[in-house]
Structure formats: C-alpha cells, structure tokens
Amino acid sequence: MQLHVDISKTFRSAGRRFDLSVAFQADSQRVVIYGASGAGKSLTLKAIAGLITPDDGRISVDGADFFDSQTRLNLAPRQRKVAYVFQDYALFPHLTVRENIGFGLNRGWFNREARHSRADIDQWLDTLHIRNVADQYPTELSGGQRQRTALARALINRPTALLLDEPFAALDHSLRKLMRKELDQLQRALRIPLALITHDREDVEVFGDQVVHLRDGRVAAGLADALA
Amino acid sequence: MMASLDAAWVPLLLSLRVAGLATLFALGIGIGVAWLLARRAFRGKELLDTLLTLPMVLPPTVLGYYLLVLLGRHGWLGGWLREQFGINLIFSWQGAVIAAAVVAFPLVFKPARAAFESVDPQLEDAARVLGQHEIAVFCRVTLPLAWRGILAGALLAFARAMGEFGATLMVAGSIPGKTQTLSIAVYEAVQAGHDELALFLVLLISSVCIAVLLLAAHLLPGRIANPIQR
Numbered sequence: 001m002q003l004h005v006d007i008s009k010t011f012r013s014a015g016r017r018f019d020l021s022v023a024f025q026a027d028s029q030r031v032v033i034y035g036a037s038g039a040g041k042s043l044t045l046k047a048i049a050g051l052i053t054p055d056d057g058r059i060s061v062d063g064a065d066f067f068d069s070q071t072r073l074n075l076a077p078r079q080r081k082v083a084y085v086f087q088d089y090a091l092f093p094h095l096t097v098r099e100n101i102g103f104g105l106n107r108g109w110f111n112r113e114a115r116h117s118r119a120d121i122d123q124w125l126d127t128l129h130i131r132n133v134a135d136q137y138p139t140e141l142s143g144g145q146r147q148r149t150a151l152a153r154a155l156i157n158r159p160t161a162l163l164l165d166e167p168f169a170a171l172d173h174s175l176r177k178l179m180r181k182e183l184d185q186l187q188r189a190l191r192i193p194l195a196l197i198t199h200d201r202e203d204v205e206v207f208g209d210q211v212v213h214l215r216d217g218r219v220a221a222g223l224a225d226a227l228a
Numbered sequence: 229m230m231a232s233l234d235a236a237w238v239p240l241l242l243s244l245r246v247a248g249l250a251t252l253f254a255l256g257i258g259i260g261v262a263w264l265l266a267r268r269a270f271r272g273k274e275l276l277d278t279l280l281t282l283p284m285v286l287p288p289t290v291l292g293y294y295l296l297v298l299l300g301r302h303g304w305l306g307g308w309l310r311e312q313f314g315i316n317l318i319f320s321w322q323g324a325v326i327a328a329a330v331v332a333f334p335l336v337f338k339p340a341r342a343a344f345e346s347v348d349p350q351l352e353d354a355a356r357v358l359g360q361h362e363i364a365v366f367c368r369v370t371l372p373l374a375w376r377g378i379l380a381g382a383l384l385a386f387a388r389a390m391g392e393f394g395a396t397l398m399v400a401g402s403i404p405g406k407t408q409t410l411s412i413a414v415y416e417a418v419q420a421g422h423d424e425l426a427l428f429l430v431l432l433i434s435s436v437c438i439a440v441l442l443l444a445a446h447l448l449p450g451r452i453a454n455p456i457q458r
Contacts, residue, residue: 051353077356090354094372104358109367157359 001193007057028209035214041197050077083154091138243410247389250328262340284334292398324400332385343377
C-alpha cells in the first residue's frame, strides 16, 4: 500500500487547542501508527477514511488522491472504498449479525437484504466462525464475536485497504492474543493492505512492517525511543 | 338524542382530521429541524431552538394573534396567498390545521431532537464508510434508532392538537360543521346552556385522549429505555 499523508488541522473546544500536523509516507502492506492516547492517531486514521476533513494538506492511497486542499478535492467516505473498523466496533444495534455484515452490499434506502448477497454473507460468516450467531443482535455477542462481525462487515465490500482503530483494546488479554493471530492470518490470506493504530507494543511486533510514531499530534523522530 | 349524536360526530370527525393533519405537518417539519439541530453546527442554533419551543409556553391567544398577523387578509403570507392563488386560510378548517400544528410543534420537535442526539454519531460514520449516501445513513441508521422517541412525541402532539382551543378559535373561528372542533363545541354548548351535550362532548374528548395516551404507553414502555430490543 502506498499511503501518503501530509495533513494539518486545529481542534478547539472549551478553550483547549490541539494541533494535528502529521506527515508520513508508507509503502508496506502492514503499517502501524503507534503512540500514546491523545497523540492524534485516531484523528489521522479518521482523516484517511474521510470522517474528518483536515484544514490543509493531502492524502492519497495507492496513487488515488482522497484529499487535496490545493485542488479542493475531498472524496466522501463512501467514494474512498477503504474499510474502517472502529475501536468499539460500531455495530448497528438494531440489526442482526447477518444484517450488519450485509449492510454495505445493499445500496438502497432501506434495510433489506439484497438476494444476491446471501451467499456472500454466508461465506464470511463461515470464514470468521460466527455462523452460529448470525441471527443474534450485537448486544448478545461476546467481545470476540463482535470484532469478527465488524471485520466481516468491513471486508465483504472488498475494500482497497483495511483501517483499524485500536482493534484489540476492548478485549481481555487471552482473547487479544487469539484475535491478533486471526487478523494476522486473515490479512495474509486476503493480501489486503492494513493500517492499524495502537498503543500496544505487541501489536507493533506482529503488524509493524512499518511503524509511524505519533506524539502530541506530530510524527516523532525515532521509533527506537518510542519502544525503548 | 339523534340531534346530539350529530352535534357530537361532526366536531369529533373534524377534530380528528385537524389533529391528524396538524401532527403530520408538525412531524414533517419537526423531524427535519430536529435533525439539523442535533447534527449540524451553525450560528444561532440555540436561539432557533428557543423560538421553536415558544409555542409550548406562549398563551394560545398570543399564537393566534401572531398567526392572524401572518395569515390574515393583509398579512405577509395571507396577502400573498390571496393574490397569487385566491386562498384564504382565516375562518377555514385548513387554518385550524395550521393553528394546531404550530401549537403541537414543540411536542414533536423537542423529543425528536433528543432522540437524534441519543444516536451515536459513530454508527452514522460506520454507515458512511460502508458506502452509504447521507439519505441512506438517515433512513437505515439514524431513523430506526430514533423513531421510538419521535413516535412518543407525535402521540403527545396529536393529543395536544385534539385539545387545541385558543389559537384555533382566533384563526378559524367557530363555524358549526366547518371549523367548530370538539373543544370549541364544548365551549359553545356550555355558553348556550346545552348541559347534556356539553357533558357528552367532554366525555367523548376525554375518552379519545385517554385512548391516545394508552396507545403511547402500550407502544413505548421499557422499549424507550432499551431501544436495542425490537
């Protein structure tokens, strides 16, 4: 994945000010954005997905420009065709696991399952071992099942890249290890470019082909002192 | 008895029609404005909220006065409607619909705003990155998660519109069979000394309002607290 990010944005709320000014270039299949909480990791990932608009700068993925303040280009999230897995998964509480996974395949105005998507959904339910909970609602799921549902929902659209916001932070230690391994295998099998943000060093060890270290809204100089 | 039955049915049907249409109008505009206030940032947002809540606290006669100024023969809107289309809303049942809609509006708009604000914006973002247009985001995520709160407001608005008196009387008057709604008919019956009719009308409007509130309670209890369950 060719990921080019050079953005800045100022956030103001209740007298506080946060300056995000992040520039980096990545060209591995697995990129980890690493840093303490409040360093601007989530904001950077959201900007790549189009969920926040930078004040200035440029974002491109695999040669496709997503955002360019000079040419006033700003693709809507739906046009960027990247998948985004939220930290607490953001599963739709009013839809079953099956309906959650099929959500992006249906481009209508109402929540109806498109007939052609059934086989596709079944396949993803099997791949992620959640067929047994297909008709349950998100509140009835365990942490691991929720994450698998979120991954299936994101991947079924055949995105060009997979963005994950602290994917294992909500899981307990043993489950974290298991899900890390599963994502590792899934990424290798699908060969989908992946960018993951984390403050957990074990994630860096597994997924950090390339590591971008953020501190106070900026890219920090050396990774060595980040992990030291 | 036949005469009193007629004297009750006509205003009852008129009241149901006026309150029903008024609720639909209030819903259409209320949902749109509530969504704007819940999801968009703009200057004067809270001032707009205050102005739109005013009908809840202003005396209905004051609202009626404003509506007369607006819709009357020489009013801004009334004058234009008369010149362009030959429409006169004053002393018409359509005028009663507008009066009831204005009075009931805050009861739709306030709960709708709260319902939209209770929907996690992250869920809407999730729908966007899954390739959905803004309209689909609204219809498939926002509205299904907010509709119970909106429905609760709509039922209260309907009950309030059924009982509307002051603003309706000022705008639409009290023309039997045309603009005389149930609540106005009660007033007229008492004034004319028709005690039996008044009692019958009072019991009728009370039953309708109780039925609406029971319906609201039947549709809503427990589910508002847990909107996730169907």
